[in-house]
Amino acid sequence: MILQKHDILNLDRQYRVHLINHLSGVKGAHLIGTRSADGISNLAIFNSVCHVGANPASMGFLLRPLTVERNTYSNIMENGAFTINHISLQYIRDAHQSSAKFPKDVSEFDHLNFTEEYFSDFYAPFVKESHISIGLTFEEELKIALNGTIFMVGQIDFIKVKDEFLEETGHLSFGPQNSIGVSGLDTYYELNRIARESYAKAPK
Amino acid sequence: MILQKHDILNLDRQYRVHLINHLSGVKGAHLIGTRSADGISNLAIFNSVCHVGANPASMGFLLRPLTVERNTYSNIMENGAFTINHISLQYIRDAHQSSAKFPKDVSEFDHLNFTEEYFSDFYAPFVKESHISIGLTFEEELKIALNGTIFMVGQIDFIKVKDEFLEETGHLSFGPQNSIGVSGLDTYYELNRIARESYAKAPK
Numbered sequence: 001m002i003l004q005k006h007d008i009l010n011l012d013r014q015y016r017v018h019l020i021n022h023l024s025g026v027k028g029a030h031l032i033g034t035r036s037a038d039g040i041s042n043l044a045i046f047n048s049v050c051h052v053g054a055n056p057a058s059m060g061f062l063l064r065p066l067t068v069e070r071n072t073y074s075n076i077m078e079n080g081a082f083t084i085n086h087i088s089l090q091y092i093r094d095a096h097q098s099s100a101k102f103p104k105d106v107s108e109f110d111h112l113n114f115t116e117e118y119f120s121d122f123y124a125p126f127v128k129e130s131h132i133s134i135g136l137t138f139e140e141e142l143k144i145a146l147n148g149t150i151f152m153v154g155q156i157d158f159i160k161v162k163d164e165f166l167e168e169t170g171h172l173s174f175g176p177q178n179s180i181g182v183s184g185l186d187t188y189y190e191l192n193r194i195a196r197e198s199y200a201k202a203p204k
Numbered sequence: 205m206i207l208q209k210h211d212i213l214n215l216d217r218q219y220r221v222h223l224i225n226h227l228s229g230v231k232g233a234h235l236i237g238t239r240s241a242d243g244i245s246n247l248a249i250f251n252s253v254c255h256v257g258a259n260p261a262s263m264g265f266l267l268r269p270l271t272v273e274r275n276t277y278s279n280i281m282e283n284g285a286f287t288i289n290h291i292s293l294q295y296i297r298d299a300h301q302s303s304a305k306f307p308k309d310v311s312e313f314d315h316l317n318f319t320e321e322y323f324s325d326f327y328a329p330f331v332k333e334s335h336i337s338i339g340l341t342f343e344e345e346l347k348i349a350l351n352g353t354i355f356m357v358g359q360i361d362f363i364k365v366k367d368e369f370l371e372e373t374g375h376l377s378f379g380p381q382n383s384i385g386v387s388g389l390d391t392y393y394e395l396n397r398i399a400r401e402s403y404a405k406a407p408k
Contacts, residue, residue: 001370002323003363008261011374018374020258023338023363025290025376025383026395027254028229050231050252050266051388053351054224057212060266060348062254086229092399100404111407119206134227142346144264144357147257151355153348159207159227166205170215170222172229174387179229181385181395183378184255188399191230191385195296195392200304203315 021184029182031095032061033083033116033125034075036104041116041125042071043108045098047182049084057156059084059136065148071104073150080138081123082154085130089176092188099185122158131162131178171196225388233386235299236265237287237320237329238279240308245320245329246275247312249302251386253288261360263288263340269352275308277354284342285327286358289334293380296392303389326362335366335382375400 008016030049035041048062061084063073076082087095094112102108109116109125116125119135126133136154143150165173174191181189212220234253239245252266265288267277280286291299298316306312313320313329320329323339330337340358347354369377378395385393 001363001365001367003365004324005361008360008363015374016261017258019363019370019376020261020360021255022374022376022378023288023336023360024253024255024263025232025234025336026378026385027231030229048254049228050254051225051228052266052348052353054221056350057220057224058350059228062256062264084227089398093401096401097404100406102406120208132227132229139350140348142348142355144256144344144346144355146260146262146343146357146359149256151346151348153350155350156212156224156227157209159205159212159223161205161207163205166223170219170226171388171391172223172226174226174230174393180398181230184375186401186403187375187397188401189378189395190398191393191395193391194293194384194394197297197300197390197392199390200301202304202306 018184026181026183026189029087029095029180029188031085031087031098031127032072033085033127034072035124036075037078040105041107041109042075043098043114043127044072045095052153058139058153059134059156060151060153063150063152069104076138076152079123082136082138083124083126084134084136085127086132086179088131088178089180089190091129092180119158126160131165132172133160134158222388230385230387230393233291233299233384233392235289235291235302235331236276237289237331238276239328240279241282244309245311245313246279247302247318247331248276249299256357262343262357263338263360264355264357267354267356273308280342280356283327286340286342287328287330288338288340289331290336290383292335292382293384293394295333296384323362330364335369336376337364338362
């Protein structure tokens, strides 16, 4: 099937949202942990975490437009700290449930099977059940003019990795026991490694 | 293992690059197709394609800093058109090979097992072998001050989807026959659907 712009505009609204949300395919699903100035911790699932750079070590993620209150955004703006936590297969349902609209004075940690954990003086909560977690300090935000979506960038301060997933080369081994994927906002995927390729060289 | 900022800075350079590149986990791997003003087509693999919005229908991806010539970037700037093409399992090696530095006057389509395909008057090439492809028109670029990485945004003009992967609801079914994942720049993953969750509601 080939759809052009006018076909897309004429699709049933819900059908179009599903289709467009799924076009980018499967991405990693992560829980982002933050904490308000009042000390209320927050946990929310995101599907847009990206590598930004190795030096300075940095990562980013997309945040929906600020047309409603976004605790993740306001907490990061209050104190600059956030964590990115991988999700293992057994926690899909709890992770998905973090997408519900919990009131701002309620911590998702009190309602889901996740435990908050703190390291050193880092302000944001890590998810104890995650085998791969990263603590970051907010660096910058970039606003997409088209629809107000925000790309948030942070520098990496902390890496928590269970030793068994860290290879001698620095590569991480992903699988159902430590990381899952998601397409759109609702469909979850298991990830199984199939190949590692060497650095590609152009033909002579 | 817990690494703090000074530990990360002291890691062996190559080890650090692998580790930081892998922290974001598995993301979809896509081939981005473009064509220069001279008509030379280009194909390159990316691991950072994201959903931006359903209305206007838009997607984005991260482009490494412009410290070396980036054909994908310069082609998009010349004529605004690019395609995002999913990769099926059998094409991993060819897709990976597109990351090699081909000369600007050489088309990757001439050296890899991919066929360029054009629709209507859309300037950028689609990958015939992809079962899910999107044609986009450049909308805006956002430059990350920290390291010069660029987030490119485009509006969706064309969707090419093989009917068997399009569900009645507008969801797409992903699997080895139409889409793969990648962690870092070298490790490829098979994606298998395990659950679809309904819209999450907060506790009363």
